[in-house]
Amino acid sequence: MKSVSLYFTSLLTTALFFFASAASFAQETITATAWQEDLKFLQQTVHKEYPFLFKKVTAKKFDGEVEKLHAQIPTLEPHEIKVGLTRIVSMFAYGHTQIPFSTLAKEAVLPLNLYHFEDGIYVEGVQKGNEKALGAKLLKIGDTPVEEALKAIRPVVPVENDQYFKAYGLRFLTVPSVLHAQGVISALVETIPLTLEKNGTTFEHTFTSVPLSEVSRDYGFTIPNAQWLSVRDQAVTPxxxxxxxxxxxxxxxxxxxxxxxxxxxxxxxxxxxxxxxxxxxxxxxxxxxxxxxxxxxxxxxxxxxxxxxxxxxxxxxxxxxxxxxxxxxxxxxxxxxxxxxxxxxxxxxxxxxxxxxxxxxENKNFYGDTRKVTLPNSTINAYLSFAWWQDMAPWEESEWTIxxxxxxxxxxxxxxxxxxxxxxxxNYTETGFILDPMNHLTQLFIAGKYEAVKSAGMQIANDPRYKYYDFQEEFSRAGFRLLNGGDTAAGIFILQSVVDFYPESVGALFNLASAQEQAKQFDGAKKNLQKIIDLEPNTMTGRSAKNKLENLNKQ
The missing domain is CATH 3.90.226.10 (2-enoyl-CoA Hydratase; Chain A, domain 1)
Structure with a gap:
């Protein structure tokens, strides 16, 4: 039988994994001890049959979170336990490995569809009766600013990378049980006020939950019908x-x-x-x-x-x-x-x-294809990946294709x-555009054109067409490779260039200072450590810089 990477879009996931009402009732009435047994069953199954999933998270951290939830279960409501179990499975950070969204959302979701555009999160669609909110920018959920709400729900989502969260995670913002369990709202309620902004006016609109089966969307967008409205002009279809x-x-x-x-x-x-x-x-x-x-x-x-x-x-x-x-x-x-x-x-x-x-x-190399693991008491289904798909070199750790x-x-x-x-x-033209910027800069460097490296690097770092390239990280790795390979001057040059490209980055300054310390260029290291302390005295990086500087001053 051919193995395939499974296809998970929002509604397909919903359709495949709806639970029967009897199973749902059972989940609400089982004892704390039975929930704990389910959690232990999940933990043991992972260790016995899926230990290879400990790739992005360690077994120690996983077990620590399991024990933490195990201790909390007697004080939690059933919906909080379900969210907790979902958090546990999502720790593996592979999008296929999940407790399905419908497990948490089946009974109640807010009747709106959110989409994360370049300029913010907007109400892209609504169920009729909520027209006022259509096309508004989301500012708060309850009393929680949207950025804080996103951080709060993120652990519940099997986030493979930031793009996965935008595509498949944003819908968790519409699930009252998730919002409550993750501290976004203070009580589990059917009606939730959102603070919105539209046409320069900030206002509050309260949404009343509906069953997930009433939602009309696919591919992340609203499907207009007799009950649902899309903000997009339907007269034309791109x-x-x-x-x-x-x-x-x-x-x-x-x-x-x-x-x-x-x-x-x-x-x-x-x-x-x-x-x-x-x-x-x-x-x-x-x-x-x-x-x-x-x-x-x-x-x-x-x-x-x-x-x-x-x-x-x-x-x-x-x-x-x-x-x-x-x-x-x-x-x-x-x-x-x-x-x-x-x-x-x-x-x-x-x-x-x-x-x-x-x-x-998706990561370039990833775990896909899942097997269903049914928890014995709650009958909740977890889907755990078993197939490693490796189209790129084994050391290729790219979190996505950019x-x-x-x-x-x-x-x-x-x-x-x-x-x-x-x-x-x-409208693409070849004129002046560099398709492979890292290779371009590498070739300039090999040719000894150091000023051209700086000039081109500055231009590329500030070009929005390259905004998904992590040049700071790539440049820094290159600098340390040269340094550790014995080419001290070249390594320091690259790391100094990173600071020039990103003058407000304490990370770039810290890397340069560490390299200068390694190269015994102590005056330069001290100067850059002090810059970090001046910029961010109370952050972890600032405190680390302070400790490094104190140690250097003792020498």
């Missing part, structure tokens, strides 16, 4: 949303620019047309028509069967007229996950695609049906 709830995939030829646009929102075959047949039809059209550019959009693709990817990769590689830089563009985003991460890895490895959009929701060209949507872009991500692909 390409990335076209046929979204009718077809898993489609293509459209844009004759004026000789561009083939493809949107694929699943790696499963549609019942109306298999993926193999779709790929055949796509490539036949490309071969028979004047196609000068291919834009392949998987920003909403949550996965499926990654064995379906091969035909697409082979088809692209066999067509050099489109598989070349500047001719092939691949759009990714926060919903790009699971088998579509495998597809993205293959696109990156084997094609000349220019990748555009936001980072993916685009060559970073582009996201603002709230106004979405409302007015603009697509700046597609525009970035359509």
């Amino acid at each position: 390409l990335y949303l076209k046929h979204l709830n009718e077809k898993f995939y489609f293509f459209e030829y844009l004759a004026d620019t000789k561009t083939m646009y493809v949107r694929q929102s699943s790696v499963f075959s549609d019942e109306k047309e298999s993926l193999a047949d779709f790929y055949t039809r796509l490539f036949e059209f490309i071969d028979k028509n004047e196609v000068e550019k291919l834009v392949y959009d998987v920003r909403l693709n949550g996965g499926g069967n990654n064995y379906n990817n091969k035909a697409l990769i082979k088809g692209i590689m066999a067509r050099p007229k489109i598989n070349q830089r500047g001719k092939f563009f691949y759009i990714i985003g926060r919903n790009t996950f699971s088998a579509c991460q495998n597809l993205t890895n293959e696109i990156e490895n084997y094609t000349e695609a220019i990748i555009v959009g936001e980072p993916t929701a 685009p060559h060209i970073a582009k996201t949507m603002t709230f106004n872009d979405y409302v007015s049906n603009q697509d700046p991500v597609l525009d970035a692909a359509m």
Whole structure:
């Protein structure tokens, strides 16, 4: 039987894992001892059958949290225990490994849909009766500012990376049981006031909970119907949303620019047309028509069967007229996950695609494919991953695929049906743009063009098209590699450059000071440690700098 990376979108997860009412009733009436037995059963199962999941979290930390929850259970309400169990499973930080969202949300969610745009979190959709809130920016939940609320709910979400949290975690903000268990609201109530801002006016609107089954959304967006309203102007549909709830995939030829646009929102075959047949039809059209550019959009693709990817990769590689830089563009985003991460890895490895959009929701190498573990007393189902998918080198620890060209949507872009991500692909020109900035800087450095390194590095560090590159981290690693390899001057040069690029970063200053101390450049180290203390005297970094400086002064 073929193993596949499972496809988890919000509503599919909900549909697959609804619990029968009898099981729900059982969860509400079992004793504290029975809950504790379930927790221990989960712990023992993980240690016995899934010890390989201790990759991002240690067994010691996991066991510590288990013991903490075990001690708390007699004082907790059933919904708090469910949230606690979900937190335990989410510690592994792999999106497939989870207690499903519906376990917590089935009985009650707030009747709104939130979306995290570039300029904030907005009410993207509402159930009728809440029109006043539609299109408003979220400021507070109860008395808790939204940023604090996000931090509070994050441990409940199986967060693989920040993009996963944006795509699949934001909905937890609408679940009263989660909000209460995580301290966002002080009591478990059916009605919750939100503080919102719209058209320059701040106001409060109270939402009354509804069953999860009443929610109308997919791919993170509201599906308008007789009961639900979307903030987006429905008169026009941008390409990335076209046929979204009718077809898993489609293509459209844009004759004026000789561009083939493809949107694929699943790696499963549609019942109306298999993926193999779709790929055949796509490539036949490309071969028979004047196609000068291919834009392949998987920003909403949550996965499926990654064995379906091969035909697409082979088809692209066999067509050099489109598989070349500047001719092939691949759009990714926060919903790009699971088998579509495998597809993205293959696109990156084997094609000349220019990748555009936001980072993916999945690590490049990841644990996927789950087995169900049913807790004996509560009958809650946990899904634990067992398959390690490694498309990249074993030392590849990238938390996501980042685009060559970073582009996201603002709230106004979405409302007015603009697509700046597609525009970035359509309007791309080679002039002045560096697709691989780290390699570019490395080549300049190897050539001894140190001033060019500084000049180009400063420009790249401040270019929003590269905003997902962690240049500070990458540069710092490079500096320490040179330093530890015996090239002290080069290592210090790179780390000093990082400080020049990021003058407000105490982390960059601390790295430079540590390198200077290692190189016995004590005067420089002391000077930079003092800068850290002046900038952040009361933070952990500031206290560490103070201790280092005191030790250096004693020498």
